Amino acid sequence: MPEGFRPGRNFLFVPGPTNLPESVLRAMHVPSEDHRSPRFPELTKPLLEDLKKIFKSKDGQAFIFPSSGTGAWEAAITNTLSPGDKVLAPRFGQFSHLWIQLARRHGIEVIVQEEEWGTGADPEKIEAALSEDKNHEIKAVLIVHNETATGVTSDVGAVRKAIDAASHPAMLFVDGVSSIGSIDFRMDEWGVDMAITGSQKGLMLPAGLGILCASPKALSMRADAKCTRGYFELGDYIAANENGYFPYTPAVALLHGLRASLDRLFAEGLDNVFARHHRLAGSVRAAVDAWGLALCAKDPKWHSDTVSAIMVPEGVNGSDVIKLAFERYNLSLGAGLSEVAGKLFRIGHLGDLNELMVLSAVTGAEMAMKDAGIDIALGQGVAAAQEHLRKAHGQQHARIAAE
């Protein structure tokens, strides 16, 4: 068979980009249009408003940049802070690490709370650090809600309580790139000031949009924020978005896709979306148990419903599992990054997924692990995942019947 040809579909189970629903793909297959036409705001104004629902925010303002999520990180920091400002940031994985690094590039002094990879933000430590900061030099707390590298979800509500317990005015910035739209996120309730996501995860779009939701408090910091900003200057957006326009050419095709994506999420119902992610994630965890393997997440309280990082046994290289899965079964798994490189592989289970899709990832991972020499029995993990989903299905129906 010629190199390069592969029959059938790729099974995409990296933790983003995620699988695109057909309706979203179709919605983006559109001719170019004039983004300064009088009709353009008919698309954009409801879109910006509806986007806030994904963050569960009424008070905030949503922004859409032609960028990746990294750009939205930058927008959050540069529009609110000044060089030399202090922020507090727990680090427990590659993405919390990169955000910290980005903040430092902008001259921010980041007080890093190192947490073991496989755990997440520690509200007690945060409360302690803030309590000690009598002069309120810490301007913001940076939390990665769902650390994609380790499959760990932190408790943002608890972080908010910690900040309040310390009676500290620090803003709360949250990276929700791999959680928002998939795991419950409550911007207003948790008092989040900057919530960040990208298009290519829970929003089931191609990469290309950095998305931000800013609280009124965050926006009020703009005037005094001295960080250099040009491309990501929120002021330009606030002025142009007011009338449904953008300061420079927006990624229009993706905006149409976002409309379709939001329609899809709302049609299912956000809470149903979250419940589905929990159900599907549960089936992956059931398989991991059945294989006798461990997650990178140290405790069930850290379990992520969007990505599972699965530790491979000593003597096995996680990269081999990934390579075999891709070459033999056309299954794309996520690699271990940085500290955990080679020690794990990741199954992303977020976005437009259903039971058989997730089971196919389990099936393929099982085969690839066996191919890589891991001592598991074929069918073992699959059966556990099947059983989990059959039970969950029964419970779901019982619940609906009871309502």
Add this chain to the structure above:
Amino acid sequence: MPEGFRPGRNFLFVPGPTNLPESVLRAMHVPSEDHRSPRFPELTKPLLEDLKKIFKSKDGQAFIFPSSGTGAWEAAITNTLSPGDKVLAPRFGQFSHLWIQLARRHGIEVIVQEEEWGTGADPEKIEAALSEDKNHEIKAVLIVHNETATGVTSDVGAVRKAIDAASHPAMLFVDGVSSIGSIDFRMDEWGVDMAITGSQKGLMLPAGLGILCASPKALSMRADAKCTRGYFELGDYIAANENGYFPYTPAVALLHGLRASLDRLFAEGLDNVFARHHRLAGSVRAAVDAWGLALCAKDPKWHSDTVSAIMVPEGVNGSDVIKLAFERYNLSLGAGLSEVAGKLFRIGHLGDLNELMVLSAVTGAEMAMKDAGIDIALGQGVAAAQEHLRKAHGQQHARIAAE
């Protein structure tokens, strides 16, 4: 969740229409064009020529109708036969039955050889019938190569030998709708006079094209064939196709799709395509064995590499399995038709498929069977299918390495 909304993909495992490769879908997303333009033949002439390769025919002529495969059945009969002509046709499933019925509508006298459903054409009986036909009143033998209703593949080469052994001039007409492009088909070698297929099976296109390949002998019968024909008159096609045009508006978008589909099949290599179908079909059969169930096909020699019809145990309705698979797991399976209604369900495993795609059908069927009360253990069939594919993979690689 609102009625009608379903997250994720449908798993389509009916034995046609089959899954569309993305490259085929894209190729059909084209503006309208003038099918009488001077450039149109640049598309059509190579297409009609390349299409013959799918039939393994050099001597024949290929025809493409805007129709379903049923239309190609009609074209084969009406362009070669006259009302009152006799044909010999084994019947062993719903599609052999329907073809016989269609021939009768056109005034053909069909001598039916009834075969048990689950078996196929019997070359010995065909030879006997033709040997008895001293006056050569039988003008054609009609064989369904792959009976989609029961998952049975007949041996067309053996039928050719039977005709030759009887020294009988009858033409050989073969329905290859669910075999051509997926199971080896050798038009010239087997002396097939009319080979019929449709776009929506091995060719991985949407339904809408009836496709015919006619031998020179079949085409020579046109002059004397008295069956009424208008839309399916081959003479119109022969005249127009000569220059790359069509007698009436062709289904242009599907022609572009066909180009992409042929390119794909040739890129993989036809014999690789057949080997892949055999490998994937083997995994389904391994699962059926592991479940302790039986195929409708009575003997391995009848096993179809494109569809498996799986008998459900007494007391279980196959339709319940199909319904549960669709409702709970978004898995589309094929139903038992006519004589075997309720007694079986079918997994189509043809077209643009790979290992994990077929395994997902096995996984979902396993769950639906359990949900329907069939006494099987979860993971059992999946494990057998996984094992089959892992071994096949090893053999395939060993073979490639040895070459």
Add this chain to the structure above:
Amino acid sequence: MPEGFRPGRNFLFVPGPTNLPESVLRAMHVPSEDHRSPRFPELTKPLLEDLKKIFKSKDGQAFIFPSSGTGAWEAAITNTLSPGDKVLAPRFGQFSHLWIQLARRHGIEVIVQEEEWGTGADPEKIEAALSEDKNHEIKAVLIVHNETATGVTSDVGAVRKAIDAASHPAMLFVDGVSSIGSIDFRMDEWGVDMAITGSQKGLMLPAGLGILCASPKALSMRADAKCTRGYFELGDYIAANENGYFPYTPAVALLHGLRASLDRLFAEGLDNVFARHHRLAGSVRAAVDAWGLALCAKDPKWHSDTVSAIMVPEGVNGSDVIKLAFERYNLSLGAGLSEVAGKLFRIGHLGDLNELMVLSAVTGAEMAMKDAGIDIALGQGVAAAQEHLRKAHGQQHARIAAE
């Protein structure tokens, strides 16, 4: 520049296939689906019902075949008539000719009323012929509503009156391939028994669907109609369509496209669609006048709102205009067919068109005519067409304002 490469869009102004709206193209970009699934009728049942509105029929039944319009011609004839039956058919162009030819293939005795090309059906002659047919041997009158070859629209309402005036029970069959969805068509009001169209004209779809609407009277003829029919047997459709299914695999992608197309036509409003076609056709006719050329249509009463056949001056070959338009300006015009080959070229102005689209055809035709040596001034025809559209626009707005 390499042969084959052409920048920009092709300007498609053949009288079908017509330009596809983006929404229709998108709607057809869908994965395969099981056309026997329990959800399939959610698409098909409303579709078959809504389709009748395009014919302005409440009493009729609509049918959709995987075929071209030619197939629907065949379905109309073979499901209602018997070999030897007489029908009356005016002939005044290539398409009325071809329909007659098709009827004859099915053994129908066609009484042809020859009309000059450039005119249409003559109700007086029809009344006379029917009045003479005391024994009611004429079973049907076949009218091509809009003769695509000459740009002539016949008055079907007047034909109905002629039939009634003759108190004759003949059925009325109308080819509306290039009228339905673009020119007012009133099936029930005009007492049409079989109305025929295809997907690739007013319905703005790719070719591939033959569409028929049959009156109850037409359907009642099925029992006694002896014409051979297999693929186009309406009985199979009536039985299967009852539950939203089809007798063999339907062209599912096109059904989704048809849904989008109907939604589009209904959104604009059928009568607005007709008015738009009239307005746009008027601009082409204004250009023809300004060029000092004549239409093939002999009199304004024959003017077609979907296609204009423009006579080229003596000494010029219409084919040269077409060739130059295509080669130099990427403009596809329609050729003169049969009797009028070389004597004219045609501009199709039907389907998803607006002012500037039609003006681009006028602009390009003007240049190609000049290139072919026709003595016209550049800008002349365009100016007349522009003026027509500007005035029409004013009137349209005045009308809307007055309402």
Add this chain to the structure above:
Amino acid sequence: MPEGFRPGRNFLFVPGPTNLPESVLRAMHVPSEDHRSPRFPELTKPLLEDLKKIFKSKDGQAFIFPSSGTGAWEAAITNTLSPGDKVLAPRFGQFSHLWIQLARRHGIEVIVQEEEWGTGADPEKIEAALSEDKNHEIKAVLIVHNETATGVTSDVGAVRKAIDAASHPAMLFVDGVSSIGSIDFRMDEWGVDMAITGSQKGLMLPAGLGILCASPKALSMRADAKCTRGYFELGDYIAANENGYFPYTPAVALLHGLRASLDRLFAEGLDNVFARHHRLAGSVRAAVDAWGLALCAKDPKWHSDTVSAIMVPEGVNGSDVIKLAFERYNLSLGAGLSEVAGKLFRIGHLGDLNELMVLSAVTGAEMAMKDAGIDIALGQGVAAAQEHLRKAHGQQHARIAAE
């Protein structure tokens, strides 16, 4: 007709985003994929290499950001300069103005050379300014190659000569957003150090990519450049691109589109693309002459081949022309910005365009101008444009024949 429904296509003649070729649209209709897969570099490595050809650069390095062109402006500045650095920048339109503004946000001291809107960069003044700058405090000269707001093309080659004549080491940064891929651009020959473009103009893609080509000299400035940069840090790109990867999730769908776009440009041949733009632009200018109107560009030497800014007569508001064109004829024209708001309208004529496409813009603009009360005769401008294109066509063919 319901508000919001418009039959037919929109005629998009803003100076970007430009019309998308169907092949580009199709290429972007792809499932998500893992941008860290071993196969991803098969796409990206040739892409980054081929992209340089668009800039006519062998020595440079190309970068692709998920951003708009504005982002590429920022990347050019922040990766080479430090706060307080001086740059020299002529200002003669909205886009030269905005780039200056962006540079200032990053702390750059911009020495602005004001030029009359309708003219461009003045090489003599640049030479003079640089000659005066004995201490070489000016680190870069910023030129907008094609000022989209006024339809003016500056002579970048002459700017290079001016810099050399002054024996000044300043870098040369060029905004080629509305020129590159449409108007000849010679990065290496002209000694351009940073060339900037976006996806939505000559590259015929949706907005969403900021594209940069950097000279070795520009890249060597990175080490000492003190401007704050995070998202647009070239160092991250250099490291990741080396192996065909990206520092954060790239806009993969657009990368596939870019591949199709480059293939298209190379198939036509870059110099043919430029010649086509010149020919089409000439036809618009011929129409402007025929209307008796003036371009914003003060002299033929400033004429842009990608956008014409047409001055409306005193007493007429250019915005009315634009509004009428959009509402009545579904034609999107560009507005006058800032200083020239209301005084002109713009026809963008770049990207995937041919003769009839451009003529449709002329036709529609002519009607809208007349509707707005401008005293012109219908057909006048169109005829001049037609004539220009017919002649150009003849010359083009004569040239090809002579070769």
